[in-house]
Amino acid sequence: MSTNSSYDFNDVSFSSSYREPLVSRRLFLLRNVQVLELFLALFAFVAIHSLRQKKRHGLPVWPFLGMLPSLAFGIRGNIYEWLSEVLCLQNGTFQFRGPWFSSLNSTITCDPRNVEHLLKNRFSVFPKGSYFRDNLRDLLGDGIFNADDETWQRQRKTASIEFHSAKFRQLTTHSLYELVHKRLLPVLETSVKSSCPIDLQDVLLRLTFDNVCMIAFGVDPGCLGPGQPVIPFAKAFEDATEAAVLRFVMPTCVWKLMRYLNLGTEKMLKESIKGVDDFAEEVIRTRKKELSLEGESTKRSDLLTVFMGLRDEKGESFSDKFLRDICVNFILAGRDTSSVALSWFFWLLEKNPEVEEKIMVEVCNILRQREDHGNAEKVDYEPVFGPEEIKKMDYLQAALSEALRLYPSVPVDHKEVQEDDVFPDGTILKKGEKVIYAIYAMGRMEAIWGKDCREFRPERWLRDGRFMSESAYKFTAFNGGPRLCLGKDFAYYQMKAAAAAIVYRYKVKVVKGHKVEPKLALTMYMKHGLMVNLINRSVSEIDQYYAKSIDDSNIVSV
């Protein structure tokens, strides 16, 4: 490269008035070239250094931005698969470093030892925390899902007694019978008759929303019905959750400012919460009136009625606001989880026809055990399964658990570190940090499930033909420890009742070319729904399954 001095001094043909700007222009150009070289060298150094960190930290760590560029890349595709890959390479745990101005630093794990430590052994060190609570307070208030310590414990204890009571079982059995046989099946039959595809995920979401409202409020909003009506309360609830979740991807000061100014998603949140509150208020008012007329003799066993009959530690009844919080939280917890799991189950079933066949044989076998169905001539083509029959469906339960293992309704969950701690794998955790347990990734770890971990194989849940549950720290779809999902048994009952009723009557065929992929949300929805065609099973087909169930039981008894 020529130097500035030789070039300038030899350039004598121009007058001095011309020479000066030219010299300074060239000087400027050359200085720029040097700055550019310097910049490139610096960039190369930073890039090599950042990429080298990948080996140690699992992802490149960029100055200022931390691991954000990799996360942005991961979000473009299937974020859960991307996360599983990173966790697999890092032996189950890695520490995410966010941009310096954000609060994204967190430890992410799918190691069952760490998950057990987090959810059970050191439960009190890992609460939901203030970050989660602040983000969801406007919608969830002090309800069970959003509470820690005393407030959580009190609701948990009462709701747990209620969920295990005979009265509650009666309520759920009755409400499910009404919903499945008087609403779900007629809606599906309309689709069959019109030969029109139907979004099965949407239908199932409506089913579980109505069902959980019956349990929480003792009221049926009527979402599932002909023409898939828009119900203002359901719409307000959906809008409120979507808008509230957006707070998790915004810096806290931004959403707080938006809330103060009543702008954008915060405006929508405020309006939709009002829709939820108006509905809750009306139900609470009506129930109070009803109870004052009926006195103690009410036959109702929904959560609202149960909590209305209780007193707090000062002997006073709960405020309307607290009653509202309790109900809204249960609706949130139980609204979409089962329907989303069922959607993935039906999608997997089509890909695994041998599993579908085994479910049909199991169901026929159970029906044959009815006193009046001892032979194939008395086949019931429109059965209503009783609670005892649903309980006996072990293979179906295994298939649903396998769907939840691969597509958990809550794909990742989160806790806050209350005091410095160390995970069993040696990872150091600092107070205030977030810990994320990657439930989706846990289902895809060879170290946990073996080489066939990505296969849909219900048999892995069976011992001698009976369903055997797994450790909650290996299969974390329902959480574990003191905060194990309260609705787990009910959810299995609900999913089995709906799945058996559908599988027995229809073949579910996903519309050709319909794209199925997870949506980035707190719950693992299918992003584009599940468009399916339903095909009625013929009488002869059902007869064949009955015959097969006789053959199979003969083989077992021999």
Ligand code: HEM
């Ligand atoms: C397939 C269906 C379901 C799955 C996969 C599931 C999963 C979960 C998970 C992962 C949690 C922990 C969430 C957290 O603390 O961040 C949870 C909590 C909870 N679930 Fe479920 N759930 C299901 C169905 C239901 C149903 C139908 C109900 C109620 C009717 C319900 C009621 C609850 C409640 C009340 C909690 C909070 C427990 C606590 O914090 O003590 N769940 N569930």
